[in-house]
Amino acid sequence: MQSKLKMNKEVINAQSIFQDFLTLLFPNCCAGCQKALEKNEELICVECRANLPKTNFHQYGDQRVAQKFIGKISLRNAFAYLQFNKEGITQSILHELKYKNNQEVGELLARYFAQEIKELVSEIEFIVPVPLHHSKKLQRGYNQCDPIAKGFSQILEVPFAPDALIRNKATISQTRKSRSERQENVSNIFSVSDANIFKDKHILLVDDVLTTGATLEACAIPILEANCASLTIAVLATA
Numbered sequence: 001m002q003s004k005l006k007m008n009k010e011v012i013n014a015q016s017i018f019q020d021f022l023t024l025l026f027p028n029c030c031a032g033c034q035k036a037l038e039k040n041e042e043l044i045c046v047e048c049r050a051n052l053p054k055t056n057f058h059q060y061g062d063q064r065v066a067q068k069f070i071g072k073i074s075l076r077n078a079f080a081y082l083q084f085n086k087e088g089i090t091q092s093i094l095h096e097l098k099y100k101n102n103q104e105v106g107e108l109l110a111r112y113f114a115q116e117i118k119e120l121v122s123e124i125e126f127i128v129p130v131p132l133h134h135s136k137k138l139q140r141g142y143n144q145c146d147p148i149a150k151g152f153s154q155i156l157e158v159p160f161a162p163d164a165l166i167r168n169k170a171t172i173s174q175t176r177k178s179r180s181e182r183q184e185n186v187s188n189i190f191s192v193s194d195a196n197i198f199k200d201k202h203i204l205l206v207d208d209v210l211t212t213g214a215t216l217e218a219c220a221i222p223i224l225e226a227n228c229a230s231l232t233i234a235v236l237a238t239a
């Protein structure tokens with residue numbers, strides 16, 4: 001018995017030495033600046049975390065994110081955590097999330113963000129990520145918005161539903177069109193898997209980056225048509 005315990009201990013020691021050796025060869029790098037992370041740092045280094053370009057809109061009641069959707073869709077509120085700047089920390093982190101399979105960093109940022117806006121979204125009953133078209137999901141292997149929804153779900157303590165929304169078309173035409181033509185264009189890109197899931201519920205829709213808002217608008221249409229109680233949007237970054 002004693003020798004078995006001793007052996008287990010030795011195995012654990014060997015594992016931890018091997019882990020240290022691997023870290024030495026392949027250090028975990030910061031998703032923001034690519035520098036090797038210290039042992040006590042998780043995914044983003046202390047410096048990048050301190051320098052995250054937060055919008056802080058929600059702290060000042062700044063409605064500019066929600067204002068993007070006025071006259072298009074009816075929202076309860078809309079929030080954006082970071083400012084998206086080319087060549088900046090945000091771009092680097094979101095690139096890791098979207099193209100390098102660094103899903104953990106998306107989850108981590110979502111947790112930071114959810115902690116900040118928790119009191120403002122206390123009505124939320126479930127969280128829906130913007131879905132990828134199945135062809136794109138097959139190609140990438142994952143939907144980069146799923147870990148964002150998961151991070152929110154952990155902090156808000158409400159479920160997230162990765163398959164509640166379905167993407168029917170892979171792309172959204174961005175050409176300039178009249179309002180009615182655009183509505184027509186975006187109205188059938190997404191659909192809900194089951195309208196009853198959304199009925200009378202307070203929904204949080206999450207995405208990685210907000211640019212024109214066309215994708216979120218297209219997602220919102222079937223959710224609102226399913227008679228949800230309210231719809232709020234949260235994005236990790238805004239352009």
Ligand SMILES: [Zn+2]
Pocket residue numbers: 030031032033034035044045046047048049
């Ligand atoms: Zn860093």
